[in-house]
Amino acid sequence: MTPRSALKFDLFSEASRKRKIDEGGDPLQVIAQHIDFTALAALVDAFTLRGDGRKGGRPAYPTEVMVRILVLKRLYNLSDEQMEYQLLDRMSYQRFCLLQDCMNVPDRNTIWRFGERIGVQGATALLQGVDAQLHRHGYIARGGQAIDATLVPAPRQRISKDEREQLNSGQKPDWSDTKRRYKDTDATHTKKHGKSYFGYKLSVSVDHKHGFIRGVVTGTASEHDGHHFDEVLDPHNTGKEVNADKAYPSAQRREMLRVLGFKDGMQRKAQAGKPLSDCQKRRNQRIAKKRAKVEHVFAGIRHMGGKFVRSIGQVRASTTMTLMAACYNLKRLASFLDRKVDAFYKAKPSKMQMRLKAA
Structure with a gap:
């Protein structure tokens, strides 16, 4: 059997x-x-x-x-x-x-x-389309903004010292057409916390109220974090405070924010022979709690399969990084709307409850 x-x-x-x-x-x-x-x-x-x-x-x-x-x-x-x-x-x-x-x-x-x-x-049109849907559902940029940049690694290239010197001087190394297609000559090297990186950089501004990406600018890894501050700054945020880490503050940038009507929320950095005062340290701690919103965004992008581009060249890398931002906003918007629907049905009384109340 x-x-x-x-x-x-x-x-x-x-x-x-x-x-x-x-x-x-x-x-x-x-x-x-x-x-x-x-x-x-x-x-x-x-x-x-x-x-x-x-x-x-x-x-x-x-x-x-x-x-x-x-x-x-x-x-x-x-x-x-x-x-x-x-x-x-x-x-x-x-x-x-x-x-x-x-x-x-x-x-x-x-x-x-x-x-x-x-x-x-x-x-970019896709990112703007998602942003239009954010506004249609009432998620406008509010509560101020946090600005930061993150490194996006790319496949490392085996380029000799002589070939690198030729590229830096504007010359083309003696590569075949096939080899040239597989060489990313746009990505750059940088070091952060003693670790070497090769690739690109994504700069964003995030609103404090809802945590959506409101501004996106792409660049290479060796560019300074504050290089795209002016471009990524969101002028439409109803809140006026702009938070950023110690890589961003400068006298010129603080004056620009003042002229534009924004509140300076950038952390202060100690200078040689001039340590931060206790008041400045407490201010930095308060700002760190606010600008953590942008770190949550980078963590969310990393959870979407990781911050990594497989493409060759800055144009394709910029396309990929812009799509990262669009998909993050898209996924977050869907999550917000789904929770709103669930809350509606939980608050709505059932037919049996309505009958009991009427009785």
């Missing part, structure tokens, strides 16, 4: 698994429910310039599908190859990208080409 098996086979097993995923909570469906991807796709359409298939060849995938794939790729920091595999393998990814009933999914080359067509302008 054969033992009984716990496995059950059913024609509707796929629908049953979908129902269990929904009951357990699919984070991707939370994003899909609250984010208007159709509006984001309309903004990106202006930068893709894809064919309609009239001249032959395979018709293009809908822009909304490709935008969802790009967002999903960035949320989990997946390569194009991994993105293709996961779209073929994972039910939750297929549902999020509207591909659950499709016989074919975009391959790695299609995903790569779409990202190339978008570029920095398309990524």
Whole structure:
């Protein structure tokens, strides 16, 4: 006599698994429910310039599908190859990208080409589109802002000293076309806390009230943190305090903030032979608690698969870092809206409670 098996086979097993995923909570469906991807796709359409298939060849995938794939790729920091595999393998990814009933999914080359067509302008348009949805739901920049920069590592390059000198003098090393495509000559080296880094730098401003990224500027790793302070400063924040760490303060910058009507909330740095007073130390501690909001953002980006770019060149790296910021805001907005819906249903009395109250 054969033992009984716990496995059950059913024609509707796929629908049953979908129902269990929904009951357990699919984070991707939370994003899909609250984010208007159709509006984001309309903004990106202006930068893709894809064919309609009239001249032959395979018709293009809908822009909304490709935008969802790009967002999903960035949320989990997946390569194009991994993105293709996961779209073929994972039910939750297929549902999020509207591909659950499709016989074919975009391959790695299609995903790569779409990202190339978008570029920095398309990524910026995506970030602005998410920002417009923030404002539409009432999440305007409030409570002041915190400004900071974070290092975004890139693949290290094996470039000899002579080749580096040639690049610094504006000459081109004797590389083949294939080798040149794999050499990132834009990324730079820097040291932080005694550790060496190679890559790029992402500067952001974050509002204190809601913790969304309100300004984004990209650069290389060797640039000083305060280099992009003026560009990333958000003039629309209803709060006037601007918080930053010890890398930012200067007499010129403090005067600029005063002229613009902002309150100086930058930490003070001790000078040689001139240590900080107790009052300045207490002030730095108060500011540190406020500017921690921007560190939470960098931690959130790191949890989205890590702060790392796999691309070659500053243009592609800037596109990737801008998409990081857009996806962080997008994910955070969906989380806020989902909690608001849950709070509404918890506060709303059930039909039985209404009957008991009426009785």
